[in-house]
Amino acid sequence: MKKYEYTQSNSDHTLFIKKMGDQITCLIIYVDDMILTGDDTEEMAELRKNLFSEFEMKDLGPLKYFLRIEVLRSRKGIFINQKKYVLELLAEAGMVDCKPADTPMVQNHGLQMKEEAKQTDRGRYQRLVGKLIYLSHTRPDIAYAVGILSQFMHAAQEKHWETVL
Incomplete structure (x- = not known):
């Protein structure tokens, strides 16, 4: 170049x-x-x-998809979304029929590592949180929650998994 x-x-x-x-x-x-x-x-x-x-x-030709982001054009401008990606993510998590939440996580959530807490499947947790990190490119409203959840990637516990879901 x-x-x-x-x-x-x-x-x-x-x-x-x-x-x-x-x-x-x-x-x-x-x-x-x-x-x-x-x-x-x-x-x-x-x-x-x-x-x-x-x-x-x-x-x-004209850009339609790039890195799982859909690009739509209209007279009002260019719009991006990850609808297909979200549907795939929900299917993988077994949550296709879930209901949306207005605020995914409160600021004083109290989420932490607990000594005797049961561990969750680390690989599954990391895959889902990784996909949520990628989703936050078009959904900045989930960035705070995803940032908190990504802090537990090394040793996720059941409470962390429940919060991800």
Whole structure:
């Protein structure tokens, strides 16, 4: 990307940016997927041509899904969600018929490690909390609860599992 005069972002090393005047082009790369966006259509076409000449690639058209995030466009703007991801997560946890909660966790929750408490399946706990961490990208309202629950990844107890559910 440096060859094409793009600057790598300091905050996200998978993001490359090129500014020309008041126009910008951005490329974000994750393993073998990439998103090319910006308001400089000529630069985007040039970069696409250069990348296609150097790498075996295919253009999948307008962005619909990226990293399990659905991208929807309308006249009102661009909207993202993870509905399909949430349904898969609920199915895995056996909670497809669950009811939503307004506040997933109060601030003074009192959740802690207890000496004689029964341990839960650590792998299952870690998988579910990991998926919730990923879900918090589009659901910042659960970020506090997920942050608290992630503190118990090394030795989750039954109370922690109940709270995750």
